[in-house]
Structures are given as C-alpha cells and as structure tokens.
Amino acid sequence: MTSKLKEALQALGPADADLYKCVHCGLCLSSCPTYLETGLETESPRGRIALMKAVREGKVGFTEQVVPHMELCLQCRACEAVCPSGVPYGRLMEATRAQIQQAHPGSLMRRLALWVAFRSLLPHPRRLYRLGSLLRLYQRSPLFSLARRIPGRLGQIQEQLPLVPKGFFRPRAEAFNPTGEVRARVGLLSGCVMPIAQGPTMEAAVRLLVRNGCRVLVPPAQVCCGALNLHGGDREGARRMARRNIDAFLDAGVEAIVVASAGCGSTMKEYRHLLEDDAEYQERAWWFSEMVKDVSEFLTTLPLALPDKRKGLRVTYQDACHLAHAQRITQQPRELLRRIPGVELVEMEDASRCCGAAGLYTTLQPQMSRQLMERKVEAVLKTGADVVVSGNPGCIIQMQAGLRRAGSQVRVMHLVELLDEAYGDSRGHP
Numbered sequence: 436m437t438s439k440l441k442e443a444l445q446a447l448g449p450a451d452a453d454l455y456k457c458v459h460c461g462l463c464l465s466s467c468p469t470y471l472e473t474g475l476e477t478e479s480p481r482g483r484i485a486l487m488k489a490v491r492e493g494k495v496g497f498t499e500q501v502v503p504h505m506e507l508c509l510q511c512r513a514c515e516a517v518c519p520s521g522v523p524y525g526r527l528m529e530a531t532r533a534q535i536q537q538a539h540p541g542s543l544m545r546r547l548a549l550w551v552a553f554r555s556l557l558p559h560p561r562r563l564y565r566l567g568s569l570l571r572l573y574q575r576s577p578l579f580s581l582a583r584r585i586p587g588r589l590g591q592i593q594e595q596l597p598l599v600p601k602g603f604f605r606p607r608a609e610a611f612n613p614t615g616e617v618r619a620r621v622g623l624l625s626g627c628v629m630p631i632a633q634g635p636t637m638e639a640a641v642r643l644l645v646r647n648g649c650r651v652l653v654p655p656a657q658v659c660c661g662a663l664n665l666h667g668g669d670r671e672g673a674r675r676m677a678r679r680n681i682d683a684f685l686d687a688g689v690e691a692i693v694v695a696s697a698g699c700g701s702t703m704k705e706y707r708h709l710l711e712d713d714a715e716y717q718e719r720a721w722w723f724s725e726m727v728k729d730v731s732e733f734l735t736t737l738p739l740a741l742p743d744k745r746k747g748l749r750v751t752y753q754d755a756c757h758l759a760h761a762q763r764i765t766q767q768p769r770e771l772l773r774r775i776p777g778v779e780l781v782e783m784e785d786a787s788r789c790c791g792a793a794g795l796y797t798t799l800q801p802q803m804s805r806q807l808m809e810r811k812v813e814a815v816l817k818t819g820a821d822v823v824v825s826g827n828p829g830c831i832i833q834m835q836a837g838l839r840r841a842g843s844q845v846r847v848m849h850l851v852e853l854l855d856e857a858y859g860d861s862r863g864h865p
C-alpha cells in the first residue's frame with residue numbers, strides 16, 4: 436500500500452477506511468457462493484462493496500436496486516478469507532445491514548417478527564426453553580405430520596425444523612468436575628438454539644472436556660451470543676448480550692471460554708470490536724475475546740486420550756463458514772477426526788463452501804439456501820461417507836434436512852459427538 440493511500444485511509448473513519456481497502460482485484464469472486472450460483476457482479480463481494488461505496492458517497496440510496504443484493508449475501512466471509520488487501524467484509528456487511536434496518540425497517544409483520552426474535556426471545560433463555568417445550572409438543576402431535584405435507588413454503592419450513600429431542604441442556608451453578616487432576620478450568624457457552632435442539636451434543640462436549648481433565652462451568656447468567664441480532668442489523672441488541680456474557684464468564688473465573696458453535700465462537704471472538712467504543716467494557720471485551728476458543732481449537736491443546744475402539748467409519752468433514760473463514764480453523768477438526776481409531780477421513784468437494792444455513796437465511800432467502808444445500812448434499816453423497824461431521828449447529832440442521840430430503844441414511848454429527856462416541860459409553864451428564 437502506498438503511503439499516500441495509507442494517509443487517505445487514516446483520514447477516513449475506521450468503517451470507511453475498511454471500505455476503501457478494496458482494490459477491485461476480483462480474487463474473491465471464485466470463493467463467493469452467491470456469485471458462483473448467479474454469475475452476477477452485483478451478487479459478488481466486489482459488487483457489493485462497490486454498492487456500499489456508492490451509498491457512502493451519496494450516489495445511490497438503499498433502494499430496491501441495492502438492498503436485495505445485500506440481503507442475498509450469506510455473510511459467510513469466504514471472500515474475507517482470500518482477500519489479499521485484508522478487507523474485513525464481515526464487519527462491513529454487519530454495518531450495512533444495520534443501516535438498511537434503520538432506513539427500511541420493513542412491513543409491520545417483519546418488524547414484529549424481528550422484534551419478537553431479537554428483543555423478546557433471544558436475550559431470555561427461560562422463554563427459549565418454554566418455546567422449545569411447545570415446539571416439542573407440536574412435533575409429537577399429528578398436526579406436525581400434516582403440516583409437513585403442505586405444499587409450498589409452509590411445508591418446507593416444517594421439513595427443515597430440527598426434531599427437538601427429549602431432554603434440554605441447561606446451564607447450572609455447580610461445575611462439572613473431572614475424577615482426577617484438574618488440568619484446566621473452562622467455561623462452556625450454552626447458547627440459544629443448541630441447548631434446545633442439540634442438547635445431546637452439549638452433553639457430549641461436557642463429557643469430552645471432563646474426561647480430559649477439565650472442570651467445566653456453564654454459568655447460568657449467560658445468554659445467546661448475539662450473532663443473529665448482529666447479522667440481522669440489531670447491533671445494539673447484540674452489544675447488550677455481549678456485556679451480559681462478558682460479566683457471566685469473567686466473573687466465573689475461567690481460563691478459557693469453549694464454544695461448540697462456530698457462528699457463536701466467531702461473534703464472541705469479535706466482542707472486542709463490538710464494544711471498542713464502550714469505555715466501561717472495552718478492556719473486559721478484549722480479554723474475553725482472547726479467551727474464546729472453538730472446542731476443536733481447545734481440544735487439540737489437550738493431551739486428548741481416545742480409547743482404541745475400532746469403529747470402521749468413513750467420515751467426511753464440512754467446514755462451517757464461521758470456523759473456516761471467520762476463525763481460520765480448518766486443520767484442528769481434521770486432526771481430531773484422524774485421531775479417532777478406525778475413522779477414515781475422506782474430503783468432499785468444496786468442503787468450505789457454504790451449505791446455505793447462515794442463521795435466518797433459510798427462512799429469508801429460501802431459494803438460494805435450497806440451491807446451496809442441494810450442492811452440499813451432492814458433495815457429501817459423492818464421498819460415500821457414513822457420517823458427515825461439522826462444528827456448527829446451523830450447518831448440522833441444514834444438512835440433516837437436505838440428506839433427509841434426498842432419502843439418504845448418512846448421519847450428520849457434531850465433531851464432539853463423534854469423539855465422545857469413540858469412548859463407547861456416552862450417556863447423559865458425566
């Protein structure tokens with residue numbers, strides 16, 4: 436970068452400076468799922484950045500010609516991972532979504548739905564558990580099987596809903612303790628969707644950590660990480676949730692904060708940016724972000740003891756976008772899979788291309804989400820794998836729905852479930 440350009444960037448605000456780092460080289464285009472599907476410049480990172488600049492310079496507003504291109508972006512950050520100029524695309528798109536949300540709050544129904552999701556549900560774990568119980572009741576009623584057969588969007592949504600399991604995972608005041616020496620004292624994020632839709636996965640994560648010498652705390656004062664708020668343009672809501680999580684985990688006195696959801700981990704690693712202008716929290720946010728570790732990242736630092744029980748399983752691994760692109764974690768999960776005796780790891784084509792889950796994307800952009808899901812299912816089936824593993828609840832739900840639709844028996848598992856299963860006695864809490 437020339438010194439003239441550096442000076443010009445410094446003269447701009449931080450967000451604007453990020454915008455003008457893009458040199459339009461186009462190296463990100465072949466990594467962008469929406470560009471690959473449509474072939475349109477306006478659905479590419481370079482095209483979207485050009486639109487952001489045009490809005491910034493007052494050449495266009497957030498009109499019908501601009502907003503849909505921003506909304507079709509998955510916020511997968513595949514472009515960010517390959518950009519030689521270091522354009523922090525994720526941050527730019529978060530800011531853009533917040534501006535759009537302000538300029539076009541949408542219909543009354545949409546505003547109401549977002550208000551319920553962002554303000555009335557996600558920050559309130561008890562309400563989420565109550566909703567989970569209602570959903571479970573509904574899914575066990577004849578109404579659910581009828582609703583799944585309704586043609587069109589309504590039936591599709593039912594089909595994609597994960598089946599809520601019998602037990603929920605719940606944070607608690609007492610720690611989970613290992614039987615032998617304590618190697619580390621860690622906090623575990625419970626989150627919003629995972630403890631309800633994937634309670635057994637959370638239990639597997641606790642068992643794995645405890646078996647390998649960790650005292651595990653799941654502080655009851657924690658809330659949802661705020662990722663959905665942030666991606667949906669509710670930055671203030673996300674900041675409030677970030678402060679609550681920082682207090683909950685730092686006050687628990689843990690050495691690391693372990694996260695089993697790629698999307699949440701990436702958001703929590705960025706609390707330092709989210710709260711950089713908050714005089715009271717900026718330092719605590721910095722420490723907090725430093726302590727956040729994806730579960731695969733953390734487990735590879737332990738002398739993981741895996742029993743030698745031959746499994747004879749062919750496994751393929753799907754890189755969750757917020758693990759591979761946002762956190763740049765690709766090797767640790769594969770390393771752990773290779774360490775499971777009897778597991779043969781086979782790579783699928785484009786393992787790091789988005790599966791189309793992307794938070795609320797399945798509901799807001801059903802067509803593109805479906806196209807990407809079908810590509811992912813095709814890639815999984817080509818490998819002949821018995822199991823596809825991922826590190827993100829959204830990807831797991833999306834691939835389960837896609838494989839079910841394709842009539843496939845391939846199991847979709849979280850990495851911690853497969854590792855835990857290797858011990859051969861996976862039941863309930865440790």
Ligand code: SF4
Binds near residue numbers: 458484517520521
């Ligand atoms: S975002 Fe990065 S890779 Fe993409 S066009 Fe701009 S500078 Fe090039």
Ligand code: SF4
Binds near residue numbers: 468483
């Ligand atoms: S975040 Fe993903 S979908 Fe959006 S522009 Fe970048 S690569 Fe494309």
